[in-house]
Amino acid sequence: MASPPPSTTPSVTPPSVTSLRVVDGGQTVLPQNLEAEAALLGALMIDNRLVEDVVTRLKPEHFADALHGRIYAQLLNLSAKGMAATPVTLKPLFDADPAMAELGGPAYLAGLTQNGAALLAARDFARQIYDLALLRELIRVGREMVTEASDTSREIAPIEQIEAAEMALYKVAEAGEVQGAVKSFRDAALEAVQMADRAKRSGGHLSGYTTGLVGLNEKMGGLHKSDLVILAGRPAMGKTSLATNIAFSCAKRFADDRERGIEPGKSSGAPVAFFSLEMSADQLATRILAEQSQVNSEALRMGKISDEEFTRLARAASDLSSLPLVIDDTPGLSIAALRTRARRLKRQHGIGLVVVDYLQLLTGSKSGGTDNRVQEISEITRGLKTLAKELQVPVLALSQLSRAVENREDKRPQLADLRESGTIEQDSDIVLFVYREEYYHGLKQPDPEDGDKHAKWREKAEKIFGLAEVIVAKQRHGATGTVPLTFIKQYTKFADRAEGDYGGQPW
Known part of the structure; x- marks a missing residue:
């Protein structure tokens, strides 16, 4: 259930966090900050431009209160359509929302915008909401790990459980990796220069x-x-x-x-x-x-x-x-x-x-x-x-x-x-094909008693023996083409092919 709108007293200090604890009746309260959620929603409705600052990281499911998550989702929806997201434009979308009705109806939306000072701390609120969502997800994963490990009624496969737990934990971690996708041109240019330096030191290739x-x-x-x-x-x-x-x-x-x-x-x-x-x-x-x-x-x-x-x-x-x-x-x-x-x-x-x-x-x-x-x-x-x-x-x-x-x-x-x-x-960025004509030519061997045909077949077999090709059929960073190689079958080894080089003697 959502909390009442934040106080109108100007303050930019992030509200206190509700930590994991057991309250009366044995109910567990997960890490959350409903006041921060309410303050952020109010700030976004006052200044829709703030949506651009938080949308890449914060998702509706990151809100601890389901109603707050739905309000945020509609804020994003209106913003994506180029419409103003205000208590007035959001009102029709929540007329039939039972959770909103319990809090006094659409007037709750107007109450969220009363704390104008929240504009100064909107990004801090968004980060805290996101971090708390990660903590809740970690708790969920931890509980599932305990449940799975405690269940001995089915086949015990601890290694599979460990890998499943690792995957679940990485999914939690991956949720925040969008921040690493933004890189300044200075950093990108530095990497490009380092790559060019390595190519130069290697002889240019x-x-x-x-x-x-x-x-x-x-x-x-x-x-x-x-x-x-x-x-x-x-x-x-x-x-x-x-x-x-x-x-x-x-x-x-x-x-x-x-x-x-x-x-x-x-x-x-x-x-x-x-x-x-x-x-x-x-x-x-x-x-x-x-x-x-x-x-x-x-x-x-x-x-x-x-x-x-x-x-x-x-x-x-x-x-x-x-x-x-x-x-x-x-x-x-x-x-x-x-x-x-x-x-x-x-x-x-x-x-x-x-x-x-x-x-x-x-x-x-x-x-x-x-x-x-x-x-x-x-x-x-x-x-x-x-x-x-x-x-x-x-x-x-x-x-x-x-x-x-x-x-x-x-x-x-x-x-x-x-x-x-x-x-x-x-x-794919690069597609390589391995091709050895020698293999297919070997399947066409004619009857040895057919002297002319067999002689021609043998002549070509000697010419292509050990010859292999790597066909660069696609390359985002350069040209396509064919690279001739030598395949030494007895050692299962590919090597660079020199002019006139043979992979060995076929007979």
Whole structure:
């Protein structure tokens, strides 16, 4: 129930706050300040221009008194229509409001405007109302945590409860993050100059975090903070291999720069969080170790390696033991759970790059999301882009392509091939396609007894052996185009391709 209008005695000191306490009858009174709410509403009706100062932070639901929240909502509604919001224009909107009737009807609105001195403290009142709303929400979340933890009548899943509690707490925190969205031109210009300085010191091609590939760095300038980068391709093209190579290179560069005494903020590398929804952590580690020790990855999985190769493998494992690369191989993650875990890793390990393998294995927030997969994918891509901006890190997300690629003569991927939702293209800052003609050419092998055809096929196979391409199909910050690479299959490694370079011998 709303309190009576504030006193007409001029005062700009925020009214006292009602703290959490138990009153007669055992009823709990949550933190609130009804006098501040009334004073703010009065100030807004006296000077509608104040709405612009509070509307980005304060919402109707932040008011402890429901009637005050409805009055504020109608104030915003009239203001948005360009109409004056006064007791007179608000009166028809509350003629039938029972809570208003209990306080004397629309005359209550006029009473709110009696304290003109409240104009001087309107912003302070708004901030206090908002802060108290956050406290009430924290209390609600805390009560739910206690209730959930105390309920042993169903399956006990403490880790899931902890993650749910973290998500709830972050939702409370996110409610106030709009203030961080405003940045002066001076601050923005300083960041731009620092980025240009990093690019200059790197030799003129790397302003973000390194991908480990010179050609890709030159085309993109590296991986930039707050960017969502989609790395897509059909199965067997090497998406996971390329993502693993990039993640390793970024983490290794950070570790090397740290040893050289370079400050973390000036490094071209960063700690990496790799969310692998398809492969296990040990499988990813095997790929990295095979690449670094130059041991055939297939032979390594099957145990067919020599003592000398095993020694190289063990040495590589020892050298990379402190690599700032963390792997989360939890299957079936939701986008909300992934964001929660990424925030936690940002706090604990200071991660600067998030890799997700792969997009379509994430789930949306609704359990029935598969009924509308397009909407679910849209929620996931928006969540990943929000995560990139929130943590100020690049997010590299792998994505499958539709089978439409297989039905064309030219198998090179196009933006239209992005699977299930156009929002993948819309929400991303960069879209990369991995393409290996060698793979498709291998499927066209003619009968060896057809000498001419087989000879021509073999000639082309030798020419394209090991050739890979990364197609930059979309880039907000620069031009599109193709970056030629070499794919060394036995080590699951991508490397820059020199003129006339071959990935090895096909036979």
